[in-house]
Amino acid sequence: GYKWTYSGPDGEHHWSKHYPYCGGAFQSPIDIKSELLRFDPTLRPIEVQNYNLSPDEQLTLGNNGHALQISLPSKMHISSLRYRYSAAQLHFHWGSSSRIAGSEHMVNSKQYAAEMHVVHYNSDKYPNISSAVDKSDGLAVLGVLIEVGEFNPTFEQFLRFINGIKYRDQKVQVPGFNIRALLPARLDEYYRYDGSLTTPPCYPSVLWTVFRNTMTVSQKQFNALATALYSSSAQESATIPLHSNYRKAQLVDSRIVLASFKE
Numbered sequence: 465g466y467k468w469t470y471s472g473p474d475g476e477h478h479w480s481k482h483y484p485y486c487g488g489a490f491q492s493p494i495d496i497k498s499e500l501l502r503f504d505p506t507l508r509p510i511e512v513q514n515y516n517l518s519p520d521e522q523l524t525l526g527n528n529g530h531a532l533q534i535s536l537p538s539k540m541h542i543s544s545l546r547y548r549y550s551a552a553q554l555h556f557h558w559g560s561s562s563r564i565a566g567s568e569h570m571v572n573s574k575q576y577a578a579e580m581h582v583v584h585y586n587s588d589k590y591p592n593i594s595s596a597v598d599k600s601d602g603l604a605v606l607g608v609l610i611e612v613g614e615f616n617p618t619f620e621q622f623l624r625f626i627n628g629i630k631y632r633d634q635k636v637q638v639p640g641f642n643i644r645a646l647l648p649a650r651l652d653e654y655y656r657y658d659g660s661l662t663t664p665p666c667y668p669s670v671l672w673t674v675f676r677n678t679m680t681v682s683q684k685q686f687n688a689l690a691t692a693l694y695s696s697s698a699q700e701s702a703t704i705p706l707h708s709n710y711r712k713a714q715l716v717d718s719r720i721v722l723a724s725f726k727e
């Protein structure tokens with residue numbers, strides 16, 4: 465597709481010129497404000513299956529020019545939703561070493577250091593992710609807000625390979641690890657709303673689940689994520705640092721944001 469960036473002439477205010485959905489309704493991320501929330505007692509704890517991957521399995525860690533991403537086996541899935549949603553990939557959005565705040569979702573206008581998205585597609589209804597990506601019940605993304613604090617040994621399981629994917633389109637194989645350990649302990653407390661991909665083509669196809677509780681990484685780990693990558697390729701002479709790869713909060717309009725817990 466057409467090149468897009470997070471700043472400058474191809475930045476988010478220009479996305480809709482080539483990706484019309486980006487200027488449409490049901491966009492993500494949003495600022496999750498307490499006054500918007502409605503407690504929904506029917507929201508069950510999220511249940512994930514096969515997230516604890518053996519180190520014998522290889523995962524592809526890559527730099528797609530816009531984010532650090534890890535491919536995931538489709539045996540990993542969410543089993544507590546109306547349909548089975550099978551995992552496709554996980555990736556991160558982050559700030560910069562000078563401006564730590566880089567999450568996409570905000571809670572009461574607080575922007576966190578970074579955010580992880582675990583992307584799943586409705587494998588009950590669609591044969592593959594490409595056919596699911598633009599369907600209103602096509603995707604389910606788990607969002608985890610990230611704070612700087614304690615060192616995160618699970619995060620280290622892929623971070624230690626980051627210098628192998630410094631440039632766009634570089635990929636390395638990494639041993640599998642327990643992806644469940646990247647999620648918060650409590651999967652029963654989360655925000656839920658209907659939204660979109662936060663990058664072009666911005667399809668309004670995502671059932672969003674943003675966990676109430678955060679993940680922590682150490683300052684050193686955050687700096688590594690925020691400073692190691694470039695959005696330019698190894699062949700290009702001009703290196704472009706990859707950071708602040710977050711979309712700003714979008715209008716909620718008349719959408720209801722549900723909470724699985726009482727404040």
Ligand SMILES: NS(=O)(=O)c1cc(-c2ccccc2)cc(-c2ccccc2)c1
Nearest residue numbers: 530531552581583593597605661662663
């Ligand atoms: N931020 S997100 O969760 O809405 C998201 C989902 C998917 C996605 C991935 C697989 C299937 C379907 C959708 C891809 C991206 C993406 C991020 C950076 C660069 C390009 C694409 C972002």
Ligand SMILES: [Zn+2]
Nearest residue numbers: 555557581662
């Ligand atoms: Zn994302």
